[in-house]
Amino acid sequence: MGTKELIEEAEESAKEDLQRQAAILEAQVNILKDQNHEFEEATINLQKIAQGQQREIEAAARLDGKNGAKQRVVLRCRWNEKHSDWEVAIHRSLQLISMKVSACTEKDFRNLIVEDLPTRVHILGRMESTTEGGDSRRGNLAVDFRPILLVVQEAAVLKGDLVWMPWQVVETIPCGLLGGEHCKKGMPLVAWLPTVVSATCASLFEEKLMGESCAMGILDAKT
Structure with a gap:
């Protein structure tokens, strides 16, 4: 060749x-x-x-007070070190934890959700927009329906049928499942929750990356 x-x-x-x-x-x-x-x-x-608009949170809270549901969403969160992600405590039925407003005390949380004390407490939403109006002249105090987010240690053990679930998964669950019976009763407490959980957990995640320590939170037992 x-x-x-x-x-x-x-x-x-x-x-x-x-x-x-x-x-x-x-x-x-x-x-x-x-x-x-x-x-x-x-x-x-x-x-x-x-x-999503903040007014959705405000409207949901006002409707909660008017329809007589008297329920408040309680979110227990923990940082999963292995998966580097935040997890939310939720019922196996995929329904969020909600408690009567009158029972939202640290003692009730420890009896019904998890024994461990929280390392941080967040009250989600604005107080003046998420309360059922009271009349101070008659001695009636406004009822606070804002969701409570409690951060606990990774080793915290849940009670009953509660399980830990990644918050990204929680925000994809249909509102009808998240709200359970409360949605059927006209209680729109979860339509806006994925946004709140996402924003809050994202903020906590940023703090985790920055190496900031979680300050000990004190929950006021008054509702």
Whole structure:
């Protein structure tokens, strides 16, 4: 085989090799496009959630007071070191923990949810917008329906049928399941909750990354 033929064969082999590499790159690009499309859809959904208005929380709390449900959402959260994620305590039926407003004390939390004391306490929402109006002239105090988020240690053991579930999973659960019987009674306490949990856990996650220690919270037993 002459020099010319060898050169042509080498060029043809190089051309075929480039074509194979181009085909591989094209396939990889198509995969990335598909993944990016899925990511964009997920991002749009998250943006819709993130753009939820504060007034939804306020309206839900006001309706809770008017329909006589007298229930308050109680969120127990913990940091799962193994999975590097926040988890929320929830019933096996996928219903959120809710308690009578009159029973939202630390003693009740320890008896019904988990024995461990919280390392941090968050009251979600604005006080002036999430209460059932009272009349101080008659000695009646406004009832606070704001959800309570309690952060506990990872080793905390839940009671009853409660289980730990990643908060990303919780925010995908339909509101009808999260609210259980309360939704059937017209208690819209969970329509806005994924946004609240997401924002709160994201904030806690940032603090975790920054290495900030969790300050000990003190829960006021008064409701």
